[in-house]
Amino acid sequence: MNYNLEPLLLPWFAPLPEPMIVHLLQRLERTRRAVPATALQVLFNQVRDKRAATYFYMDPFVQARLNGGPAALSFSTGWLLKTLGAQAPGKKEAVSQKTLSYWRSKGLVRFQQHGLPDYASAAALYLARIIDVDAERHFLPSSMGVDEQDWWCFTQAAPDAPVVPWQASLLQELPSSTFCWTPWLGSVWEPGWIKRQDQTFAMRWARIEQKQPLAYHLWPEDVLSWYPFGTLSHLDDPDILQSSALLLLHHLARRRKELFASGALPEDIQSVEVVLAKGGKNGRLRAR
Amino acid sequence: MADYARDNAYVLDPDLLEEMHRLDIQGQMLTRSMGGVLPERPDFAGIKKVLDLGCGSAEWALQVAGRSADIQVVGIDKAPRMIELAQARAYAEKRANARFRIGDITEPLPFLADNFDLVNARLLRGFMATSAWLPFIQECLRVLRPGGLLRLTEDEILLTNSLACDHLNFRGYKNLATLGKAFSGHHPGITTRMPGWLKEAGFQQVQSRVFAMDISYGADAYESFFFDFKTAIELLKPFSLQMNPEYTVEENEALCEQAIEEMQDPGFSGKLYLVTTVGEK
Numbered sequence: 376m377n378y379n380l381e382p383l384l385l386p387w388f389a390p391l392p393e394p395m396i397v398h399l400l401q402r403l404e405r406t407r408r409a410v411p412a413t414a415l416q417v418l419f420n421q422v423r424d425k426r427a428a429t430y431f432y433m434d435p436f437v438q439a440r441l442n443g444g445p446a447a448l449s450f451s452t453g454w455l456l457k458t459l460g461a462q463a464p465g466k467k468e469a470v471s472q473k474t475l476s477y478w479r480s481k482g483l484v485r486f487q488q489h490g491l492p493d494y495a496s497a498a499a500l501y502l503a504r505i506i507d508v509d510a511e512r513h514f515l516p517s518s519m520g521v522d523e524q525d526w527w528c529f530t531q532a533a534p535d536a537p538v539v540p541w542q543a544s545l546l547q548e549l550p551s552s553t554f555c556w557t558p559w560l561g562s563v564w565e566p567g568w569i570k571r572q573d574q575t576f577a578m579r580w581a582r583i584e585q586k587q588p589l590a591y592h593l594w595p596e597d598v599l600s601w602y603p604f605g606t607l608s609h610l611d612d613p614d615i616l617q618s619s620a621l622l623l624l625h626h627l628a629r630r631r632k633e634l635f636a637s638g639a640l641p642e643d644i645q646s647v648e649v650v651l652a653k654g655g656k657n658g659r660l661r662a663r
Numbered sequence: 664m665a666d667y668a669r670d671n672a673y674v675l676d677p678d679l680l681e682e683m684h685r686l687d688i689q690g691q692m693l694t695r696s697m698g699g700v701l702p703e704r705p706d707f708a709g710i711k712k713v714l715d716l717g718c719g720s721a722e723w724a725l726q727v728a729g730r731s732a733d734i735q736v737v738g739i740d741k742a743p744r745m746i747e748l749a750q751a752r753a754y755a756e757k758r759a760n761a762r763f764r765i766g767d768i769t770e771p772l773p774f775l776a777d778n779f780d781l782v783n784a785r786l787l788r789g790f791m792a793t794s795a796w797l798p799f800i801q802e803c804l805r806v807l808r809p810g811g812l813l814r815l816t817e818d819e820i821l822l823t824n825s826l827a828c829d830h831l832n833f834r835g836y837k838n839l840a841t842l843g844k845a846f847s848g849h850h851p852g853i854t855t856r857m858p859g860w861l862k863e864a865g866f867q868q869v870q871s872r873v874f875a876m877d878i879s880y881g882a883d884a885y886e887s888f889f890f891d892f893k894t895a896i897e898l899l900k901p902f903s904l905q906m907n908p909e910y911t912v913e914e915n916e917a918l919c920e921q922a923i924e925e926m927q928d929p930g931f932s933g934k935l936y937l938v939t940t941v942g943e944k
Contacts, residue, residue, distance in 0.1 A: 424894070428684035435751035448751040461744060462680060505680055 382540045384415075385527035388422050389543075389559035390495045394523050395503050398516035402507055421506050423558070427574075429502050430560045432458075437494055437564050452490050455497050462504050482519040494564045495526055495543065528557040530581065534601060546581045552597035553581035554627050567591070569621070571628055578628045580620060591620050598623060673790035674842075674902050675895075677742035683720055685894040690722035692887035693785060693816065693937070696876045700726045701781070703814065703872070703941050709780060711735065714806065716768045716784040721749035721761065723783065728753070728761035737774075739766040769795050777808045785816040788853050792843050796853070800864045807944040813866060815857055816939045820850040823878075823933030825925035827918055831896060831903075838906040854938035866942030874939065879932035888935065889926055896922065 380393060388396045396418070403414040433450065440449040452475065460469035478484045484500050485493040492500075500515070507514035525542040532539070532553045543562065546555055556578040562568040563577055566586040570577040582592035595610035598619050609615045675682050694700055700723055701707060711734055715724040718738030728736045738761065740746055749763040766773055768784070769791065782803045791799065803813045821832050837848035846852030854871070861869045878888040896903075896919045904915055925931060 424890075425681070428680050431684050431687060432680055432748065435748060435755040438755035439751055442755070444751075444754050448747070448754050461678065 382527075383538070386529045386540050386557060387419060389528060389557050390426070390499045390526040390561060391422065391502060392499060392519060392524050392526055394516045394519045395499055399503060399506055399514075402513070406509065418506070422502065425502055425505050426559060429498055429505070433494075433498060433501070433561060437561070440491075441564065450491075450494070450497070452492060455492055455500070459501060459504055462501070462508075464509060478515065481517065482521060482524055483515050485524055494561060495559075496524065498559075498561050499526065526557075526559065528555050528559075528562070530555045546579075547583075549581035551580065551582045551592045551594065552600055554601065554624070555579050555581055556628065556631060569624065571625075576628065576631070578624050580624070590617055593617075593620050601627065673741075674838075675789070675898050677719075677740075678744040679898070681894055682898055683742075683745060683748065685891055685898070686719045687722050688887050689891045690719060690785070692876075692884050692891065694723060694726060696884045697816070697874050697937065697939070700730075701783075701814070703870075703939070704812070707731070707734065709810070710812075712779045713737070713781045713783065714739070714772075714774070714779045716772075716782065716803075717741075717787055718745075718749060718763065720745050721752055721763060723785065724749070724761055724763070725752060725756055725758055728758040729756070732760050734760060736761045737779075738763040739768060739772075741765065741767050769799060772802045772806050774806045776805050778806050780808060780811045781814065782807055782811070783814045786818065787815075788817055788839070788844060788851050790844070793846060793853075794843070796856070797860050797863065800860050800866075804864050804866060804944055809944055811944045812941055813861065813944070814939060814941050815861075816937060817851070817853045817857065818935055818937045819852075819854040821878075821933065821935045823926075823931065825922060825928075825931060825933070827922035827925055828892070828933070831918060831922050834903070834907060835899075838903070841906065854940070857938065857940040858942075861940060861942035866944060869940065869942040871938050871940045874937045876935040876937060877933075878935050880926075880929050884935075892926065893923055 380396060385393055385396070391399070399418055400414045403417055407414075407417070436448060436450040436454060439445070440451070452472075456469045456472065456475060463470070475484065478500070479486065485496040487493050503514050525544050527540045528543050528546075530539050530541040530546070530549060530553050531537070532550050541549065541555070543557070543565075546553070546567070549555075556576055557568075558576045560570050560574060560577055562579075563570050566589065567579040567583045568577045569579065580591040580593055580597075584590045584592040590613075593616060595616060598610060598616060599607060601623055602619075607619055610619060677683070677686075699705060701710075704710065707730060713724075713727055713734060713736045715721075715727070715736065715738040718724050718740050719742075721738050724736045724738040727734060736758075738746075738749055740749070740763070743765055746763045746765045749761075753759075753761040753763065764773075768787075784803075787799075800813070800815075807813060821829075823829055823832075833848065836845055836850055839845035839851060840848045844851075846856070858869045858871055876884050876888075878884050900915060900919070904910065904912065907915075910918075
């Protein structure tokens with residue numbers, strides 16, 4: 376069955392891009408004979424647990440890479456090949472460079488530079504590998520287009536605006552006052568994202584002005600539009616503006632904490648209506 | 664078919680990502696719920712050199728290293744990926760005073776005698792044969808300096824109001840007893856013997872502290888324990904089926920699902936009983 380996923384579902388499966396989500400759902404259907412709604416719930420649970428494990432394992436190696444650590448302890452192409460191999464059925468020594476080159480040619484993995492895979496792309500590859508543990512080879516879709524390779528996060532442009540899923544690499548296109556959040560903690564490996572201490576999720580403002588030290592592209596009125604506690608003064612001072620922006624991120628995140636901490640699909644997605652087109656094609660999972 | 668009966672073989676693959684993550688969550692839960700890294704001596708007086716045996720991904724060792732740059736910590740574990748992860752974490756957390764190496768702690772320890780102020784080990788019963796405990800404790804005595812402390816923490820029994828959870832648990836104790844890693848099918852029986860082993864090895868001032876960790880729905884340790892339990896029974900399925908051929912795959916699945924369901928009920932209550940035994944050389 377071909378799935379056309381309701382866009383609001385996509386951020387729950389971060390850092391998986393849409394074609395990987397669809398492929399894993401189809402694999403679940405075939406291998407476990409699960410109906411689409413069951414497959415969705417099973418995959419949601421698997422992603423939730425294994426995403427946490429993926430971040431737990433990758434983070435020290437990525438941090439070492441970001442901080443110029445020793446090569447043996449740093450995230451790299453070689454590290455990824457070895458790590459993927461360690462999770463493969465039968466525990467092969469390492470995935471071959473040839474296989475990685477093939478995946479790259481098919482858009483299944485992106486690179487930041489030679490020898491350095493994109494962090495989120497590598498995490499998605501690894502996550503798919505540990506979710507589809509029985510598959511020797513077919514744990515990935517056949518290919519992904521350039522515009523399909525990104526993972527998705529939640530965004531909200533204003534307190535009374537609807538929640539809109541958005542591709543993580545395109546956040547700079549959103550209005551500066553847009554609040555963004557994701558259950559994918561590895562987002563913090565990219566500039567702009569910060570995570571909650573309780574590790575439930577990460578958040579940011581959509582646009583950043585400066586990566587180091589981090590400064591969001593915000594205006595005083597952007598901060599005031601989200602601030603629920605009355606007035607804030609001296610927002611024309613850049614330091615106070617940026618500090619307030621960070622404080623506000625934590626306040627907004629706190630309000631969404633329950634949603635993530637419950638560990639279950641949110642209510643609006645729990646009851647999934649499966650709309651199937653004639654002939655079994657174009658199956659559509661839609662949140663009620 | 665896996666050879667679980669080998670001496671000192673771990674019944675799970677410790678290099679599997681999910682198992683590494685589970686053990687880390689479990690370690691955090693124990694440290695937090697039992698009053699910190701060293702509640703028996705919270706000021707770490709006289710402790711400068713620490714050995715963590717079966718250190719896993721270094722959750723405990725790195726917390727100790729984080730207390731003071733003056734404390735040197737060495738961690739040892741049999742699982743290569745665990746050690747690689749521990750080394751990367753030490754680098755990421757800037758703990759130059761923590762070092763990690765691959766090693767089998769059921770073999771003679773690769774350290775000189777009279778070397779450490781504190782030797783720590785937690786939850787070894789998953790792989791340690793009952794016959795290996797006394798030689799292991801004697802090795803700990805050897806590497807400790809005079810006056811140094813051995814600190815062993817083991818769980819003894821989990822009691823809950825979930826029939827399925829208890830059933831899985833007692834089946835686990837029985838399986839470990841069959842493999843020679845527990846003394847009975849009713850409870851492992853390790854903690855009751857630890858003080859005697861320490862005294863027999865030559866430790867003095869041996870003391871035990873019993874800890875009842877509340878893992879009831881909504882308790883502080885609940886989320887971590889539930890994750891630990893849920894992940895463990897999933898990873899243990901092949902082991903359970905091999906050890907208990909009287910169960911079909913479907914029956915085993917149903918039992919696991921029932922346990923998960925009952926543990927997610929707001930009325931779920933339970934306690935995990937652990938014992939820390941400390942002795943001085």
